[in-house]
Amino acid sequence: MTSIKMKKKLEVKNSGVVILGTPDTKRGGLFVAEAKKHIPFEIKRVYFINKLSKKSVPRGDHAHKTNTQVIVCLNGSFDLHLDDGTNKQTLCLDNPSEGIILGPKLWHTMKNFSNNCTIAVFASHYYDEQDYIRHYSDFLTFI
Numbered sequence: 001m002t003s004i005k006m007k008k009k010l011e012v013k014n015s016g017v018v019i020l021g022t023p024d025t026k027r028g029g030l031f032v033a034e035a036k037k038h039i040p041f042e043i044k045r046v047y048f049i050n051k052l053s054k055k056s057v058p059r060g061d062h063a064h065k066t067n068t069q070v071i072v073c074l075n076g077s078f079d080l081h082l083d084d085g086t087n088k089q090t091l092c093l094d095n096p097s098e099g100i101i102l103g104p105k106l107w108h109t110m111k112n113f114s115n116n117c118t119i120a121v122f123a124s125h126y127y128d129e130q131d132y133i134r135h136y137s138d139f140l141t142f143i
Helices: 136-142
Strands: 015-019 045-049 059-064 069-075 078-083 088-093 098-102 107-111 118-123
Touching: 069 088, 078 098, 088 098
Parallel strands: none
Antiparallel strands: 015 098, 045 118, 059 107, 069 098, 069 118, 078 088, 078 107
């Protein structure tokens, strides 16, 4: 498993690391995600995942044709499995100041959620079911 804390280069295509603005404060953490500054696109959609009652059930398990997202673990931790059709990599996300860019044509699955896990996702496009690739065999054909 590769930890993004190690600053190791991501091995999968269509991905990257973002560092959210984290002003130094003695009153607690303050994390800033500004479009085209910290998030490398205009944000059209934001959603949160929490209260995962079945921690062993994967989330995600799809790719997008055109949508780009940044995924951040706001609280707790989870494993993010990435697959570009050639390279596969697993990251443990547990730092709210770091996010992973999920570009188009990148299969992603989230697993192993901690009890208090909260995830935020910033998306470049509005929800469009036609943009989703939901079957891995279709993903391999698409790429």
